[in-house]
Amino acid sequence: MDEICTGLCRLMVDSGAEAGLAQFVSLLVGVLLVSGVPLLTVILLIWIERKVAARIQDRIGPNRVGPIGLMQTFADLLKLLGKEDITPTSADRLLYNVAPLVSFASVVLIWAIVPFTPFHYGVDLEIGALFFVAVASFGTLAIMVAGWASNNKYALLGAFRVVSLLVSYEVPLVFALLVPVMLAGSMSMLDIVNAQSGMWFVVLSPLAFIIFYISSQAETGRAPFDLIEAESELVAGFNIEYSGMKFGMFFAAEFLHVFTNGILMALLFFGGWMGPFYYESPLIAFAWLGAKGGVIYLTTLWLRNTVPRLRIDQIMAFNWKFLVPLSIANIVLISLALKLLQELNLAPRQLIGASIIDMLPATIVLLLINGALTMYLLGILRRRGQEARREAQAAPAQFARATAATAD
Amino acid sequence: MELNAISIGFVVFTIFTLGGGFGVVTTRNLFQGTIWLMVSLFGVAGYFILLSAPFLAAVQILVYIGAIAILITFAVMLTRSVTRVKTRYIRLVPSLLASLALFLILIFGVTMPIFGGVSPELAPATVASTRDLGAALVDENGYVVPFLLASVLLTGAMIGAIFIARDDSA
Amino acid sequence: MVPLWMYLAVAAALFSLGVFGALTRRNAVAVLMSVELMLNAVNINLVAFWRYSETSTDLLLNGYAFTAFVLIVAAAEAAVGLAIIIMVYRNRRSVIPEEAAALKG
Amino acid sequence: MNVLNEWAFIGVFAVMAPVFPALPIVIAWLFRPRKPNVLKSSTYECGVETIGDTWVQFRVQYYIYGLIFLVFDVEMVFLFPWAAAYNEMSLFGFVAGFLFIFLLTDALFYAWQKNALDWK
Numbered sequence: 001m002d003e004i005c006t007g008l009c010r011l012m013v014d015s016g017a018e019a020g021l022a023q024f025v026s027l028l029v030g031v032l033l034v035s036g037v038p039l040l041t042v043i044l045l046i047w048i049e050r051k052v053a054a055r056i057q058d059r060i061g062p063n064r065v066g067p068i069g070l071m072q073t074f075a076d077l078l079k080l081l082g083k084e085d086i087t088p089t090s091a092d093r094l095l096y097n098v099a100p101l102v103s104f105a106s107v108v109l110i111w112a113i114v115p116f117t118p119f120h121y122g123v124d125l126e127i128g129a130l131f132f133v134a135v136a137s138f139g140t141l142a143i144m145v146a147g148w149a150s151n152n153k154y155a156l157l158g159a160f161r162v163v164s165l166l167v168s169y170e171v172p173l174v175f176a177l178l179v180p181v182m183l184a185g186s187m188s189m190l191d192i193v194n195a196q197s198g199m200w201f202v203v204l205s206p207l208a209f210i211i212f213y214i215s216s217q218a219e220t221g222r223a224p225f226d227l228i229e230a231e232s233e234l235v236a237g238f239n240i241e242y243s244g245m246k247f248g249m250f251f252a253a254e255f256l257h258v259f260t261n262g263i264l265m266a267l268l269f270f271g272g273w274m275g276p277f278y279y280e281s282p283l284i285a286f287a288w289l290g291a292k293g294g295v296i297y298l299t300t301l302w303l304r305n306t307v308p309r310l311r312i313d314q315i316m317a318f319n320w321k322f323l324v325p326l327s328i329a330n331i332v333l334i335s336l337a338l339k340l341l342q343e344l345n346l347a348p349r350q351l352i353g354a355s356i357i358d359m360l361p362a363t364i365v366l367l368l369i370n371g372a373l374t375m376y377l378l379g380i381l382r383r384r385g386q387e388a389r390r391e392a393q394a395a396p397a398q399f400a401r402a403t404a405a406t407a408d
Numbered sequence: 409m410e411l412n413a414i415s416i417g418f419v420v421f422t423i424f425t426l427g428g429g430f431g432v433v434t435t436r437n438l439f440q441g442t443i444w445l446m447v448s449l450f451g452v453a454g455y456f457i458l459l460s461a462p463f464l465a466a467v468q469i470l471v472y473i474g475a476i477a478i479l480i481t482f483a484v485m486l487t488r489s490v491t492r493v494k495t496r497y498i499r500l501v502p503s504l505l506a507s508l509a510l511f512l513i514l515i516f517g518v519t520m521p522i523f524g525g526v527s528p529e530l531a532p533a534t535v536a537s538t539r540d541l542g543a544a545l546v547d548e549n550g551y552v553v554p555f556l557l558a559s560v561l562l563t564g565a566m567i568g569a570i571f572i573a574r575d576d577s578a
Numbered sequence: 579m580v581p582l583w584m585y586l587a588v589a590a591a592l593f594s595l596g597v598f599g600a601l602t603r604r605n606a607v608a609v610l611m612s613v614e615l616m617l618n619a620v621n622i623n624l625v626a627f628w629r630y631s632e633t634s635t636d637l638l639l640n641g642y643a644f645t646a647f648v649l650i651v652a653a654a655e656a657a658v659g660l661a662i663i664i665m666v667y668r669n670r671r672s673v674i675p676e677e678a679a680a681l682k683g
Numbered sequence: 684m685n686v687l688n689e690w691a692f693i694g695v696f697a698v699m700a701p702v703f704p705a706l707p708i709v710i711a712w713l714f715r716p717r718k719p720n721v722l723k724s725s726t727y728e729c730g731v732e733t734i735g736d737t738w739v740q741f742r743v744q745y746y747i748y749g750l751i752f753l754v755f756d757v758e759m760v761f762l763f764p765w766a767a768a769y770n771e772m773s774l775f776g777f778v779a780g781f782l783f784i785f786l787l788t789d790a791l792f793y794a795w796q797k798n799a800l801d802w803k
Binding site: 413417457462463467470471474475476478479482483485486538539540541542543545546547548552555556558559560562563565566567569570571573574 | 690691694741743745746747749750751752753754756757758759760761763764765766767768769771772775776777779780782783786787789790793794797799
């Protein structure tokens with residue numbers, strides 16, 4: 001439990017409050033403190049996202065409201081408040097209104113298990129790593145519900161495509177997540193971060209990180225996987241019938257989800273708050289986590305704004321025929337190698353508290369394995385690319401027709 | 409039953425579970441039925457937490473809300489009734505009587521201590537962790553045979569379902 | 579603490595609801611959902627008995643592991659069941675179990 | 684009790700989480716203009732009148748992807764405890780886990796062979 005929380009709890013009981021009430025109030029305060037972080041950052045995130053996108057596209061971005069456009073989000077919020085909220089007559093009213101709430105809540109709820117510093121966190125669940133995958137599945141269902149409740153063909157079609165995309169990319173995501181859980185021997189987020197005191201997991205298994213990175217980019221529906229907003233094909237996807245603040249909530253949930261994924265990747269693969277002098281002060285630890293998460297977040301924005309959209313058949317083929325087999329091979333190889341090293345006493349059996357020297361042989365072996373797997377994969381991709389190019393040159397007309405046929 | 413977090417949780421999850429279940433068997437619209445089913449199963453996940461099995465709760469959410477709900481939705485959309493099913497129920501009265509009788513028998517068995525008695529109110533203080541479950545699953549004295557059989561079952565189910573559902577004509 | 583019989587009572591009610599739905603609903607998908615309700619009623623019982631039995635302190639994980647296996651069976655059942663429903667629908671344009679009686683003697 | 688205390692936090696969080704997005708929506712509901720008309724609240728289809736039901740026929744492929752996902756999702760039920768117990772596991776248990784993954788990979792390869800993974 002949060003430090004402040006137990007303090008407040010005791011204070012209230014001492015001053016004569018009922019124990020149950022004091023407990024509840026302190027829980028509520030803890031929740032507000034923890035959820036305050038994502039809720040405040042999301043306002044900033046919208047500005048950052050627009051500014052970065054603008055810079056990449058050689059524009060200036062919002063610069064009118066407030067200094068360097070910082071107040072733009074508030075202005076947008078005010079504008080959204082005055083927007084008429086249109087509910088189509090044929091919509092299922094209850095589900096239509098609940099869907100944006102669930103969508104946003106499913107992202108905020110992930111922050112309950114994010115440890116900000118070694119001592120400041122909401123809760124440290126024993127099943128932490130599984131918790132955020134489970135919570136994210138509410139978001140998927142919310143999209144399905146939104147698409148269906150709108151009672152619009154395009155919304156339903158968009159929801160179907162998005163949901164099948166989301167569930168497909170959840171498979172490699174969870175397989176990649178197994179690697180940190182396996183290395184740390186625990187699903188608790190605190191244990192996973194502490195187990196990286198010797199070596200960050202991104203060094204032990206860069207492939208798992210890359211798989212996780214790609215799949216979480218898909219989970220948030222960002223380019224090259226932006227079927228959620230395939231404007232040219234599906235009008236606007238599952239949220240076509242939404243307007244005003246409800247639409248804004250879907251939007252904010254997406255922005256927040258991207259940043260949340262950055263923080264999760266920092267925790268799972270980049271040692272969370274670990275960094276020089278993190279033990280000196282919780283503020284420094286918090287700053288390290290924020291900096292790592294922020295850098296990963298910026299790279300996802302960079303990716304989003306530079307790559308084109310893929311077709312749905314390409315997205316699905318890439319997932320099922322490349323990413324899933326790769327993630328399975330990765331976990332099999334890593335678990336095999338680490339077990340062998342542990343049997344030979346070359347790797348510690350408990351990574352929490354292991355020093356960098358303990359980890360050195362394991363690091364070298366695992367890195368070599370990852371490198372070999374990567375080279376092998378690059379070889380396959382190169383060969384496939386050559387084949388595709390040769391085919392295209394041999395029969396351009398036929399190729400064009402085949403491509404058009406597979407395009408949805 | 410005094411008022412504390414557990415009893416409040418129990419009441420809330422009971423409303424979810426039974427209300428959702430009631431929704432499943434009464435609603436005419438299958439998509440809404442799916443949502444009701446998920447409400448009900450969410451309540452069951454809540455029970456698992458109250459019973460100190462958070463891992464099962466997470467898995468319940470992951471498997472049911474994350475996967476089976478999606479699958480049922482897809483199936484509902486794929487099997488749109490051409491001729492609208494007019495009657496929602498068949499054999500309504502006998503089924504109602506049968507399930508009521510079943511319920512009464514079960515309640516009688518649960519509350520009356522004739523089948524060995526259901527007195528335990530004590531609950532063990534320590535509960536096994538997920539790690540213990542993982543160790544027991546692959547232990548030769550534990551559940552290694554059902555563990556591998558589960559894998560075979562899943563493989564069979566996947567192959568069978570793909571074989572059935574695949575549309576060769578397209 | 580909530581006594582054991584309350585959990586069992588809820589499970590009994592959920593099971594009876596599932597039985598009612600499985601017997602009366604005409605749509606095969608609805609029947610399948612009712613069966614899922616019944617399976618979950620069983621799961622509540624398994625976990626409740628596990629939690630309230632005194633053997634759960636030493637690593638006897640029967641209730642815990644059984645529940646996990648029931649979940650797997652439920653998932654396999656849903657996958658194959660829905661596939662069959664889809665196939666029957668494709669061939670006969672019907673989702674009513676009584677109308678798919680080709681194998682009836 | 685400690686475990687339940689943690690979950691009480693999650694419970695309060697879960698109750699509060701939908702409140703955060705609900706607040707601005709409710710505030711907007713207080714201030715927004717209300718001028719509905721038939722055209723505005725009809726189904727949006729780029730100005731074309733909607734024909735027929737929303738329940739158009741969908742591809743089976745959606746179901747097949749959902750199916751494969753379900754199987755892998757359930758596999759996680761067992762692989763997460765396996766991974767959590769990895770460090771103190773015997774070689775036997777380790778091999779059992781391998782066999783488990785191998786069997787499911789089989790199913791994936793079957794689907795691949797049957798072209799069930801292609802978007803068609």
